[in-house]
Amino acid sequence: MNTPRTVLFKVLRTDPAAPVPRYDEFRVPVGSRTTVLDALLAVRRLKDPGLAVRHSCLHGSCGTCGMRVNGREVLACVTRLQELGDPVVVEPLAGARVVGDLVVDMEPLYRRLEPVGRPLLRASERAGPDRAEAAAAPGTGPVLEELERFEDCIECGLCLSACPVAGDPRFLGPAALAAAERVLEEPRGTEGRAVLGLVDDAHGAWRCHLAFECSAVCPAGVDPGGAIMRLRRRLLADRLPRLVGKSHPHQEVPS
Amino acid sequence: MDAPHVIVVGGGGTGGALAHDLVLRGLAVTLLERGELTSGTTGRHHGLLHSGARYAVNDPESAVECIAENRILRRIAPGSFEENGGLFVALTDEDMDYRHNFLAGCAACDIPTRELTPVEAVGLEPGLNPALKAAVWVPDATMDAMRLPLRFFATARQGGARLRPFTEVTSLLHAGRRVTGVAVRDRLTGREGELGADLVVNATGPWCERLAAMAGVAVPVQPSPGVLLALVGRLCNLVVNRLHGAADGDIVLPQRALSIVGTSAWTVEDPDDLDVPDEHVQAMYREGAKLVPAVASAAERAAWSAARPLIGASGGEGGGRELSRTFKCFDHAVTDGVEGFVTITGGKATTLRAMAEATADLVCAKLGLEAPCRTRDTVLAPHTAYYTRRAA
Numbered sequence: 302m303n304t305p306r307t308v309l310f311k312v313l314r315t316d317p318a319a320p321v322p323r324y325d326e327f328r329v330p331v332g333s334r335t336t337v338l339d340a341l342l343a344v345r346r347l348k349d350p351g352l353a354v355r356h357s358c359l360h361g362s363c364g365t366c367g368m369r370v371n372g373r374e375v376l377a378c379v380t381r382l383q384e385l386g387d388p389v390v391v392e393p394l395a396g397a398r399v400v401g402d403l404v405v406d407m408e409p410l411y412r413r414l415e416p417v418g419r420p421l422l423r424a425s426e427r428a429g430p431d432r433a434e435a436a437a438a439p440g441t442g443p444v445l446e447e448l449e450r451f452e453d454c455i456e457c458g459l460c461l462s463a464c465p466v467a468g469d470p471r472f473l474g475p476a477a478l479a480a481a482e483r484v485l486e487e488p489r490g491t492e493g494r495a496v497l498g499l500v501d502d503a504h505g506a507w508r509c510h511l512a513f514e515c516s517a518v519c520p521a522g523v524d525p526g527g528a529i530m531r532l533r534r535r536l537l538a539d540r541l542p543r544l545v546g547k548s549h550p551h552q553e554v555p556s
Numbered sequence: 557m558d559a560p561h562v563i564v565v566g567g568g569g570t571g572g573a574l575a576h577d578l579v580l581r582g583l584a585v586t587l588l589e590r591g592e593l594t595s596g597t598t599g600r601h602h603g604l605l606h607s608g609a610r611y612a613v614n615d616p617e618s619a620v621e622c623i624a625e626n627r628i629l630r631r632i633a634p635g636s637f638e639e640n641g642g643l644f645v646a647l648t649d650e651d652m653d654y655r656h657n658f659l660a661g662c663a664a665c666d667i668p669t670r671e672l673t674p675v676e677a678v679g680l681e682p683g684l685n686p687a688l689k690a691a692v693w694v695p696d697a698t699m700d701a702m703r704l705p706l707r708f709f710a711t712a713r714q715g716g717a718r719l720r721p722f723t724e725v726t727s728l729l730h731a732g733r734r735v736t737g738v739a740v741r742d743r744l745t746g747r748e749g750e751l752g753a754d755l756v757v758n759a760t761g762p763w764c765e766r767l768a769a770m771a772g773v774a775v776p777v778q779p780s781p782g783v784l785l786a787l788v789g790r791l792c793n794l795v796v797n798r799l800h801g802a803a804d805g806d807i808v809l810p811q812r813a814l815s816i817v818g819t820s821a822w823t824v825e826d827p828d829d830l831d832v833p834d835e836h837v838q839a840m841y842r843e844g845a846k847l848v849p850a851v852a853s854a855a856e857r858a859a860w861s862a863a864r865p866l867i868g869a870s871g872g873e874g875g876g877r878e879l880s881r882t883f884k885c886f887d888h889a890v891t892d893g894v895e896g897f898v899t900i901t902g903g904k905a906t907t908l909r910a911m912a913e914a915t916a917d918l919v920c921a922k923l924g925l926e927a928p929c930r931t932r933d934t935v936l937a938p939h940t941a942y943y944t945r946r947a948a
Contacts, residue, residue: 316744316746317744317745318745318746334832334859336858346828350743351743351746353722353743354592355591355592355595357595357598357599357702358599358600358701358702359599359858359860360786360816360857360858360859361857361858362700362812363599363700363702365595365599365702378858379857379858400744401722401743401744401745402744404592404722407943408944411940411943412943414940415944420635421635421703422635422638425638425793426793427793448640449638449639450790450793450810450812451638451811452812453812453813455812521813522813
């Protein structure tokens, strides 16, 4: 019988009462489907019930299990051990207060997101005019004028951890800027003007250093870096006519 | 006089909805969860807001609960659902035969339906298998399995509930045959302590037998896991169900840029130790592709298991599928002669509010309080408030 392969986990442990974090080592078995989260939960179940880790959906949809694995921001539930080397170094997200072990305080992310007021829902794919026309045709069953879906961003905070600028709490940060861009693109009843004011700030869209680390680590394909570039173009289009003393030639921002 | 203190053990959807309900009725509430909130069964479900149609033929009690709660939740949690509807799709002659019972069952349970021809159905949902024989539209919707419960937690905390994640109950405190509180260990600091309570509610889902055992009582709950498969790509916008009796891989539904296929069913003893059998994953691919052909070639994002808390005796033949999906509240004073201890279990994510209402009714009756349920009409705070508006 084959001995199952194992890898060495080095997990950064932070006890809120102890002054210095430490790395604890655990040897964990590797199956074809084993994820970093599976391994951590097995450690918690079999070796150390005090290992603190957040998780919920187990498929990359809730955004709770963000952490740094071998120095890179990932969702632990969709990161398989077979894609990693040995040892596997597991640390909490950077730039946030560590509540314990791999659990960080998510308040800084939500404090930045909340004022943007982006709805959870957006128009879905295939919800264009053709579809509305087809749905409105007689005899085609229930009418769906506008299909909707949840926004892609899962509020995991990987982008904030990876961003070289977001250590400054005044910076709005990639997640909130990407959310602002969505509000301007598809307002759904929100106030675009107020959001424009929020992001047109030295600590808003202009603070980004174009490192694009946010887009590299985003597990949901949001591309916050690209969104920030689109925001800047929008802000310039809004600003330039004012600077040269003319009225805005074409109103882009929904009132 | 101080309000009676109720400890809710279990930070899933049921515990969150219960904390919210009890706070609205004027009680002092502490909620304890050994891990992060929604880290048990709650966060892992496929995200379906049931219309009840799935249960209309064989489990009408659950069906009626689901459609009632479907309507209430849309009202109290606006913006938390993709309200694109659902289809039950007939692929075979057997499915077509089942259709008659299905439509009659839905009508009996007050679940709206609309029969669609194959052309109409594919017009509405182009992802469907074009070889379908018929489809029935129902008011299914999808939710975010974590963010809907978070709205209950956020609202409960705004109302004064103390929420304590990462706090494990290590034993129950007793005075004779009465439960008087809990002993806890803070999993972040390792600190241990005791909390007194006028009543302790066991809302630990498939783990409820474990807590009940600490009170020296048993609850007839069968942890029944199912495998779910997340695929890369939004392959449909509507919830797509197979029009037949419940079976493996009979639902495909969208979730952001993913699609979820569910599920299978078996039974286990330990809900912490769930396997993801490869043959179940293959069954999800095979059966899901019959409904939405693009499933067959979609890349796997993740496969995982979630344990349902089914009420019923152990050792059923059907992996728990024959058991009702309804919920039940146990007053252990009545069933076991143990005062101060109540268990709520069974049920579904869709019925979390109704489970909380029934439990809070029992809690108030036991504490001699007359306080009507107000959760049917109280609009919930946004999920972001859970993180940004900490109570004092």
